[in-house]
Amino acid sequence: xxxxxxxxxxxxxxxxxxxxxxxxxxHSKNQNQAENNTDSTQSISKNYFKHQVKVKHARNFQVExxxxxxxxxxxxxxxDADDGMQYALVQRGTxxxxxxxxxxxxxxxxxxxxxxxxxxxxxxxxxxxxxxxxGVSTPQYLTNATLLAKHQKKQLVVAGTGMEINNxxxxxxxxxMVMASGMATNAYKQYQAxxxxxxxxxxxxxxxxxxxxxxxxxxxxIAVFYNLEQEANTKFDKIAQAYQRLVSLTQKVTEKPxxxxxLPFKDTWYMPRGGSFVGKYLKDAGADYYWKDxxxxxxxxxxxxxxxGKALKANFWLINGSIKSLQDVKDRDARFGDFEAFKQQQxxxxxxxxTNQGVNVxxxxxxxxxxxxxxxxxxxxxxxxxxxxxxxxxxxxxxSQN
Numbered sequence: 001x002x003x004x005x006x007x008x009x010x011x012x013x014x015x016x017x018x019x020x021x022x023x024x025x026x027h028s029k030n031q032n033q034a035e036n037n038t039d040s041t042q043s044i045s046k047n048y049f050k051h052q053v054k055v056k057h058a059r060n061f062q063v064e065x066x067x068x069x070x071x072x073x074x075x076x077x078x079x080d081a082d083d084g085m086q087y088a089l090v091q092r093g094t095x096x097x098x099x100x101x102x103x104x105x106x107x108x109x110x111x112x113x114x115x116x117x118x119x120x121x122x123x124x125x126x127x128x129x130x131x132x133x134x135g136v137s138t139p140q141y142l143t144n145a146t147l148l149a150k151h152q153k154k155q156l157v158v159a160g161t162g163m164e165i166n167n168x169x170x171x172x173x174x175x176x177m178v179m180a181s182g183m184a185t186n187a188y189k190q191y192q193a194x195x196x197x198x199x200x201x202x203x204x205x206x207x208x209x210x211x212x213x214x215x216x217x218x219x220x221x222i223a224v225f226y227n228l229e230q231e232a233n234t235k236f237d238k239i240a241q242a243y244q245r246l247v248s249l250t251q252k253v254t255e256k257p258x259x260x261x262x263l264p265f266k267d268t269w270y271m272p273r274g275g276s277f278v279g280k281y282l283k284d285a286g287a288d289y290y291w292k293d294x295x296x297x298x299x300x301x302x303x304x305x306x307x308x309g310k311a312l313k314a315n316f317w318l319i320n321g322s323i324k325s326l327q328d329v330k331d332r333d334a335r336f337g338d339f340e341a342f343k344q345q346q347x348x349x350x351x352x353x354x355t356n357q358g359v360n361v362x363x364x365x366x367x368x369x370x371x372x373x374x375x376x377x378x379x380x381x382x383x384x385x386x387x388x389x390x391x392x393x394x395x396x397x398x399x400s401q402n
Contacts, residue, residue, distance in 0.1 A: 044068040048091045051230040053220040057213040061221050068094040077182040077203045106200040109227040110176040114159050117181045118364040123222045126368050134175050135159045143355050143364045167193050179204050210297050211280045212370035242371035249385045250286030257381050259287040260311035261318045269307045270299040285377035317341035320350045327400040352395040362393045
């Protein structure tokens with residue numbers, strides 16, 4: 001089916017150009033312009049970018065500024081590869097620099113974007129550019145009110161479902177850019193048809209960052225495509241300052257409660273390592289996390305018995321999922337009732353905010369609000385430090401559903 005769609009796609013592009021179709025030839029025209037611009041010898045002395053971003057916490061992208069263009073470098077676009085990528089962001093109406101592939105050249109500021117990850121939407125919302133979002137994939141998982149309303153009115157491009165993308169729909173929409181997550185190199189292959197057709201495709205790998213502030217700083221990554229560096233710097237500085245204020249509070253605590261996180265999935269308990277961004281959250285919240293000394297990022301696959309034997313006496317239990325009550329927890333496995341956190345009713349879930357469709361806002365929104373997440377955790381573990389804080393994402397599980 002995928003092969004058939006790709007063949008059909010290429011035929012449509014060829015036929016559209018042969019007949020002089022506007023929708024089919026625009027991308028070829030853009031490619032030719034990019035090629036001509038790349039060969040231009042015109043020297044640009046004017047500095048088009050008064051404001052610049054300075055990356056402080058993120059480790060996976062860099063930005064360089066030149067007269068009329070920026071070079072954005074991804075140091076590790078994909079989890080399973082170390083080869084970097086780059087993009088040349090060229091101010092509209094000016095020639096592109098030499099030394100870049102046509103697929104690496106993107107005119108800015110962008111006006112229309114299709115995003116294939118809902119976490120990107122949160123960043124775009126923070127920059128005040130939500131109306132630039134032309135389309136998304138898997139719209140059933142939307143949590144942004146503006147985009148939900150557009151989707152209900154059928155004004156939002158549905159770019160795909162799950163791992164499948166709709167190349168023909170994306171091409172017809174003619175976005176200035178498509179933004180995708182850097183999951184794996186094999187997944188990147190599915191975008192080659194779009195790239196060959198002249199659609200600017202950008203990889204966003206914020207999820208590979210090791211710290212909450214590192215992830216949040218990808219606000220600056222997205223901002224450079226809009227020429228909104230000043231706004232991104234201001235907003236991120238406020239987030240970072242609020243986060244660091246909370247860390248300064250927890251650094252003074254002498255008693256750190258023991259914490260376990262998550263729930264098993266198909267008999268495997270994926271426990272975050274101490275070096276992961278979740279481990280960093282727990283450390284900064286003043287927790288004594290059982291797996292804090294496990295080096296590296298990501299999670300470790302553990303069986304139930306391994307967690308049961310180590311974390312049975314945990315004071316607090318933090319989960320992210322659809323669980324709504326203590327009874328739900330015990331219904332999954334009666335042995336959960338043996339945990340001290342269960343007995344003391346100290347289990348918290350990050351499902352306080354959901355849409356009318358039941359989608360958890362935390363998964364899409366929290367990446368750009370690490371200060372809110374940390375404040376919730378501090379309130380749970382050390383409530384006396386934040387007596388006036390109201391939970392944003394987390395809530396204590398009741399005994400049973402009402």
